[in-house]
Amino acid sequence: MRTQQTDLVIAGARIFDGRSDRAAENQAVWMSGGRIRRVGPAVDVLREATATESPRIVEANGDTVVPGLVNMHVHLDLALPGDLARVAMLNEAELALHMAEEARLTLLAGVTTVRLTGTYNHVDFSLRNSIEAGRTLGPRIRTAGQLVCSTGGHGWQRSLEADGPAEFARAVREQIKHGADFIKLALSGGMAGEHEKVTTSQLREDELDAVLEVAHAWGRKVTTHAGPAGPTLEAVRRGIDCVEHGYELTDELCRLMIERDVTYVPTITVTRCREFFERHNMPRWMQDRALAWGDRHWESLENAIRHGVTIAMGSDMPPHAEFDGTSATVRELEFMVEAGMTPQAALVAATSTGARWLGLEEEIGCVREGAYADLLLVQGDPLADISAMRDLRMVVKDGNPVLDQQP
Ligand SMILES: [Zn+2]
Known part of the structure; x- marks a missing residue:
């Protein structure tokens, strides 16, 4: 995949990191250069991302980010x-x-x-x-x-x-x-x-x-x-x-x-x-x-x-x-x-x-800083109802939105 051109921030999301017992609410993930640069409370991540870069910002409106x-x-x-x-x-x-x-x-x-x-x-x-x-x-x-x-x-x-x-x-x-x-x-x-x-x-x-x-x-x-x-x-x-x-x-x-x-x-x-x-x-x-x-x-x-x-x-x-x-x-x-x-x-x-x-636990299957920016934005909360996975809003690989269905 080509290196990500524009930084991308998905904000206002529930984030499930691929391993924790529960998701964290009102988070943001900042993707830069094909990697996850920062994950954390939405306000903090947005402030940091916009202080130095001009990222594209996607408002998740409480939908959920999960690893690809x-x-x-x-x-x-x-x-x-x-x-x-x-x-x-x-x-x-x-x-x-x-x-x-x-x-x-x-x-x-x-x-x-x-x-x-x-x-x-x-x-x-x-x-x-x-x-x-x-x-x-x-x-x-x-x-x-x-x-x-x-x-x-x-x-x-x-x-x-x-x-x-x-x-x-x-x-x-x-x-x-x-x-x-x-x-x-x-x-x-x-x-x-x-x-x-x-x-x-x-x-x-x-x-x-x-x-x-x-x-x-x-x-x-x-x-x-x-x-x-x-x-x-x-x-x-x-x-x-x-x-x-x-x-x-x-x-x-x-x-x-x-x-x-x-x-x-x-x-x-x-x-x-x-x-x-x-x-x-x-x-x-x-x-x-x-x-x-x-x-x-x-x-x-x-x-x-x-x-x-x-x-x-x-x-x-x-x-x-x-x-x-x-x-x-x-x-x-x-x-x-x-x-x-x-x-x-x-x-x-x-x-x-x-x-x-696969021996790739630091790189994929997670939403953590330094890992590949491979993740999904899904409508609703798949931790409450797994069928939420049917509604994909975004598929991101290497920081690039390959599927992008914003309302
Ligand atoms: Zn087979």
């Missing part, structure tokens, strides 16, 4: 059976353009950082670099490169297949060579694989160990697509850093995840988005399988919340995809609250928790 959202499970090249199968037919140039447009829409939906959990053929690295250089409009990207799976394993069509510890070690090194920020594995079957069940175990323990050893030696975390309880428990025991979906989180698994400080990204929308499936003409077998897992998946999320597992927000569906009258990202937050989280906890999951997993 961090969506921890995203595929900008999502290709699924049905209409989205066309994405798999794009050549690399077309795919890059497609992903750039998805990135732009994602940012406009209030998601200022994405963690890409598996992308075809390294297009993600070019896109990440182009966004960082300010040539393409999109969220900050942290990416795994290609998903690593066993031959014929979950998502094999767009992933790097490996068999045996030596090949898995090489697959991990291959991703790191191209610039992977972390590693994404497929431990078991999932919703979109025709020849597998959600419960199919797809990784041998020596393969898993090889991945963890190499990735950790290079300072990269490892997350895994995870369905059944047994293999997921084994992965947590062996040192995995994050669990995606977790369709079968048992009490034992939740306890172990807490003990080992493993983060859970539920992507709960994937088992309850009939509308999205139908709009994209997904085949009946896939819809049935996904929706049939709805109850068990929901119990997993409730279980994780009850035990106090660290939860980060991820949608798996395109973050901006229209779903129940809002975006998949905001709907995911609403589901998290319906499953038992407070709105405050859901917002923490969607901001500072993801930032911490």
